[in-house]
Amino acid sequence: MPASEATVHRICPFCEACCGLELKVADGRVTAIRGHDADVLSAGYMCPKGVALRDLHDDPDRLRRPLIRRGGQFVEAGWDEAFAEIDRRLPPLIGAHGRNAVATVLGNPTAHKAGLLLYGARLGRALGSQNVFSASTLDQMPRQLAAGLMYGHWLSIPVPDIDRSDYLLVIGANPLASNGSMWTVPDFRGRARALQARGGRLVVVDPRRTETADVADRHLFIRPGGDVFFLLGLVHALFDEDLVRLGRAGACVAGLDQVRPAVAGFAPEAVAARCGIAAADIRGLARELAAAPRAAVYGRIGTCTQEYGTLANWAIDLLNVLTGRLDEEGGIMFPKAPAFAANTAGAPGSGCGVTTGRRRSRVSGAPEVFGEFPLTCLAEEIETPGDGQVRALIAIAANPVLSAPNGARLAAALDRLDFMVSLDIYLNETSRHADVILPGLSPLEDIHYDVPFPQLACRNYARFSEATLPRDPDRPAEWETLLRLAAIVEGRGAGIDVHAYDDELFNAELGRLAGDRAAAIADAVAPRRGPERLIDLALRQGPYGLTLDAVRKAPGGIDLGPLSPRLPEVLRTPSGMVELAPPPLLADLARAAADLGRPAPDLVIIGRRHVRSNNSWMHNLPVLAKGPFRCTAMVHPADAGRLGLTDGGRARIARADRAIEVMVEVSDAMMPGVVSLPHGWGHDLPGIRLGLAAQRPGANLNALLDEDLRDPLSGNAVLGGVEVTMQPLG
Ligand SMILES: Nc1nc2c(c(=O)[nH]1)N[C@H]1C(S)=C(S)[C@@H](COP(=O)(O)OP(=O)(O)OC[C@H]3O[C@@H](n4cnc5c(=O)[nH]c(N)nc54)[C@H](O)[C@@H]3O)O[C@H]1N2
Numbered sequence: 007m008p009a010s011e012a013t014v015h016r017i018c019p020f021c022e023a024c025c026g027l028e029l030k031v032a033d034g035r036v037t038a039i040r041g042h043d044a045d046v047l048s049a050g051y052m053c054p055k056g057v058a059l060r061d062l063h064d065d066p067d068r069l070r071r072p073l074i075r076r077g078g079q080f081v082e083a084g085w086d087e088a089f090a091e092i093d094r095r096l097p098p099l100i101g102a103h104g105r106n107a108v109a110t111v112l113g114n115p116t117a118h119k120a121g122l123l124l125y126g127a128r129l130g131r132a133l134g135s136q137n138v139f140s141a142s143t144l145d146q147m148p149r150q151l152a153a154g155l156m157y158g159h160w161l162s163i164p165v166p167d168i169d170r171s172d173y174l175l176v177i178g179a180n181p182l183a184s185n186g187s188m189w190t191v192p193d194f195r196g197r198a199r200a201l202q203a204r205g206g207r208l209v210v211v212d213p214r215r216t217e218t219a220d221v222a223d224r225h226l227f228i229r230p231g232g233d234v235f236f237l238l239g240l241v242h243a244l245f246d247e248d249l250v251r252l253g254r255a256g257a258c259v260a261g262l263d264q265v266r267p268a269v270a271g272f273a274p275e276a277v278a279a280r281c282g283i284a285a286a287d288i289r290g291l292a293r294e295l296a297a298a299p300r301a302a303v304y305g306r307i308g309t310c311t312q313e314y315g316t317l318a319n320w321a322i323d324l325l326n327v328l329t330g331r332l333d334e335e336g337g338i339m340f341p342k343a344p345a346f347a348a349n350t351a352g353a354p355g356s357g358c359g360v361t362t363g364r365r366r367s368r369v370s371g372a373p374e375v376f377g378e379f380p381l382t383c384l385a386e387e388i389e390t391p392g393d394g395q396v397r398a399l400i401a402i403a404a405n406p407v408l409s410a411p412n413g414a415r416l417a418a419a420l421d422r423l424d425f426m427v428s429l430d431i432y433l434n435e436t437s438r439h440a441d442v443i444l445p446g447l448s449p450l451e452d453i454h455y456d457v458p459f460p461q462l463a464c465r466n467y468a469r470f471s472e473a474t475l476p477r478d479p480d481r482p483a484e485w486e487t488l489l490r491l492a493a494i495v496e497g498r499g500a501g502i503d504v505h506a507y508d509d510e511l512f513n514a515e516l517g518r519l520a521g522d523r524a525a526a527i528a529d530a531v532a533p534r535r536g537p538e539r540l541i542d543l544a545l546r547q548g549p550y551g552l553t554l555d556a557v558r559k560a561p562g563g564i565d566l567g568p569l570s571p572r573l574p575e576v577l578r579t580p581s582g583m584v585e586l587a588p589p590p591l592l593a594d595l596a597r598a599a600a601d602l603g604r605p606a607p608d609l610v611i612i613g614r615r616h617v618r619s620n621n622s623w624m625h626n627l628p629v630l631a632k633g634p635f636r637c638t639a640m641v642h643p644a645d646a647g648r649l650g651l652t653d654g655g656r657a658r659i660a661r662a663d664r665a666i667e668v669m670v671e672v673s674d675a676m677m678p679g680v681v682s683l684p685h686g687w688g689h690d691l692p693g694i695r696l697g698l699a700a701q702r703p704g705a706n707l708n709a710l711l712d713e714d715l716r717d718p719l720s721g722n723a724v725l726g727g728v729e730v731t732m733q734p735l736g
Pocket residue numbers: 112113114115119141144145146307402403404405406408409410429430431432434436445446447449613614620621622623685686707708725
C-alpha cells in the first residue's frame with residue numbers, strides 16, 4: 007500500500023440503489039472501488055457501474071471546460087466568456103418574448119445530484135417559465151400521480167418492506183438489472199433471497215423472462231400494455247371471492263364502496279385475453295396474495311410507460327390496500343426521510359392534496375402535472391409559431407434526443423431554437439444542438455446527498471459524502487453554474503457574486519421556513535454554503551432533528567431503522583383519508599373498458615435495461631462498454647422462425663414510415679409476439695464526442711415511437727407495447 011493511500015467512502019450517484027462505496031485514493035487518484043461493508047443501507051453491495059466512477063473521472067471525452075458554438079463549430083471557452091455569451095443572448099430574448107419563451111428540460115441525473123436538484127429548482131423559480139419538461143414524463147409520473155391522488159403528495163409513495171415480507175409480486179420491473187426504482191433497495195437479489203429463505207415467494211409478471219424472473223418462484227408473461235386489465239382483474243377477484251380485508255389501515259380509507267362497482271367490468275374472465283394471462287391464473291394469484299401472511303405488490307416502469315399508466319399504478323396500490331398491506335410490516339410502507347420530505351412537513355394528517363391541469367400546454371392542450379408539461383410536447387412547442395412559442399432551451403443533464411420518442415423531430419426542432427444551453431458533461435446527441443455547453447464536475451469532485459431517495463428507501467437512513475478528489479478551483483460546481491444562470495435570467499447579470507446571491511436566497515428561504523428559530527439556525531449553518539447549507543438546514547428541520555455534522559461523522563451513515571407505520575400522519579389529502587376512488591381515475595376507467603377487446607398485434611416492441619448500462623450516457627466508459635454487444639433485439643424463436651430472423655443476424659424494425667436496423671438475439675425468454683430492445687442507444691449521430699460509444703452505437707428504439715402517444719392523465723409517454731414489423735436484412 008503506498009504511504010499516501012487513504013480509504014474514503016462515498017455514495018454512488020448513478021442509480022436509485024444509492025450504494026455506499028469504499029474507495030482507495032493515492033496520489034490524487036482513485037486506485038480501487040468496492041462496496042462499503044459498514045454502509046447502513048447497502049452493506050457492501052454494489053454493481054459494476056459503481057466501479058465506472060473512475061472511468062467517468064478519467065474519460066478524455068468528458069467535458070471539463072465550456073464549449074461555445076462559433077461559426078457552426080464548438081470551441082473551448084473560459085467560464086466568464088461562456089456566461090457572458092449567455093448573458094448577451096438570453097435576457098433580450100426574454101425581454102422580447104416573455105419568460106415562457108425559455109423552456110427547461112431536466113434529465114435523470116438531476117435526481118441524483120444534490121446541486122442540480124436543489125439549484126435547478128432555484129433556476130426554475132428565477133426563470134418563472136411555464137414550459138418545464140423533464141424525464142419524469144418518460145418515466146414515473148403515473149406512479150406519482152396515482153400516489154398523489156391517493157395519499158395527498160407527489161412523493162408520498164409507499165414501497166415494499168421487503169426485509170419483512172413473505173410474498174412479493176413484481177410487475178413491469180427488473181430490479182436485478184435496474185437495481186430498483188421508485189424504491190431504493192440496494193442488493194435486491196440478496197433481499198429477495200432472504201425472503202425466499204423465510205419461505206416467502208417472489209412472483210414476476212413481465213413480457214420477458216427477466217433476470218429477476220429467473221430468480222423468482224414464478225414468472226408469468228403479460229401482454230405489453232395489458233397491466234391495467236390484469237391488475238383490475240385481480241382487484242375484481244378480491245371482491246368477487248370475498249378476500250377484501252383492509253386491516254388497520256381501514257380506519258383511514260375512503261371510497262371503498264365506489265371501487266367495487268367501478269371494477270365490475272373487469273372480471274378475470276373478461277380481461278384474460280387482453281392481458282394474456284388466464285382467468286384461472288389471475289384468480290389463483292388473487293388468492294395467493296390474499297393468503298400470504300405479509301405481502302406487497304410492486305410495479306415500475308413497465309406499468310408506467312403505457313396508455314393506462316396512472317390507472318395501472320392506482321390498481322397496484324388498490325391491491326395492497328384491499329389485502330390489508332398498506333402501512334403494515336412486510337407490506338408497503340411509507341419511508342420517513344430525514345430531510346426534504348413534504349410528508350414530514352406542515353400539519354400532519356391532511357393537506358391540500360394534488361391537482362393537475364392548472365394550465366394547459368399551448369399546442370396540444372396537455373394538462374400540467376406536478377408543475378410540468380409532457381416532454382413529448384416539447385418539439386411542437388418549439389415548432390409552432392405564436393404567442394408563447396418556445397425559442398430558447400436550458401437542458402440540464404438531459405439527453406431527450408435519444409431518451410424521448412421521435413428524437414429526429416426533436417433534434418430538428420432544437421436546431422430551430424434561437425438559443426440553447428446544455429448543462430452536460432458530454433458533447434452528445436442533445437448537447438450538440440446547444441450554443442453553449444456548461445460541464446459539471448466529476449462526481450468524485452463533488453459532495454453527495456440523496457435528496458429524493460430516502461423518501462423511497464426500504465430502510466430509513468441518513469448519509470452524506472464529501473468530495474473525494476479536489477477540484478480545479480477555476481471550475482464551478484453545478485450549483486454555482488445554476489445560480490449564475492438564475493442571475494442572468496433575472497437580469498442581474500453574469501458578473502453577480504454567486505456566494506452573496508446564495509446568501510440572499512438562503513436568508514429569504516430561512517425567514518419563510520424557520521420562523522422564530524431562523525436566527526439560531528442561521529448561526530448554526532453559517533459556515534456552510536450552497537447545497538451543504540441547504541442539506542444542513544433540511545436535516546435540522548427534519549423529523550429526526552439531525553445535523554449535517556452528525557451525519558458526516560458517521561462513516562457508513564446513520565441507520566434510522568426499519569420502516570414504521572405512518573398512517574394517518576403521512577397523509578396530505580384534503581379529507582385526511584387514503585382516497586381509494588379518486589374521481590379522475592374512476593372517470594378514466596371508461597377508456598380502459600372500451601379497450602378490452604383490442605386484439606394482440608403480431609409483434610410489439612418493449613424496452614430493456616442491462617446492469618452495465620445506464621439510460622443513454624454510460625456507453626463511453628471502458629469498464630462498462632467491454633463485453634458482448636448489448637443493444638440486441640430479443641425475439642422468441644417462434645417469431646424468429648415466422649419472420650426469417652436468425653440469431654446474430656441483422657434486421658429492420660419499422661413502424662409507420664420510420665425504421666431502425668438492429669442485431670437479432672433469438673431467445674425463449676421472450677413472450678411470443680414481443681421484441682425487446684434497450685433504449686438509450688443510437689450513438690451514430692453526427693457531431694457527438696463519444697469516441698468509445700460511437701464504435702458500437704446501437705440503434706435508437708425511441709426513433710420508432712410517437713410523441714402523441716401518452717397516458718392522458720399523467721402526460722407520460724407510451725414507450726412500449728406499440729406495434730412494429732420486423733424483417734431480416736441480408
Ligand atoms: N424507449 C424508452 N425510452 C426511455 C426509457 C425506457 O425505458 N424506454 N426510460 C426513460 C427513463 S426512465 C428516463 S429516466 C429517461 C432518461 O433520459 P434522460 O433524462 O435524457 O437521461 P439520460 O439518458 O440518463 O442522460 C443524462 C444526460 O445527463 C448527462 N450527465 C450525466 N451526468 C451528469 C452530471 O453529473 N451533470 C450534468 N450536467 N450532466 C450529466 C449525460 O451526459 C446525458 O446527456 O429515459 C427515458 N427513455
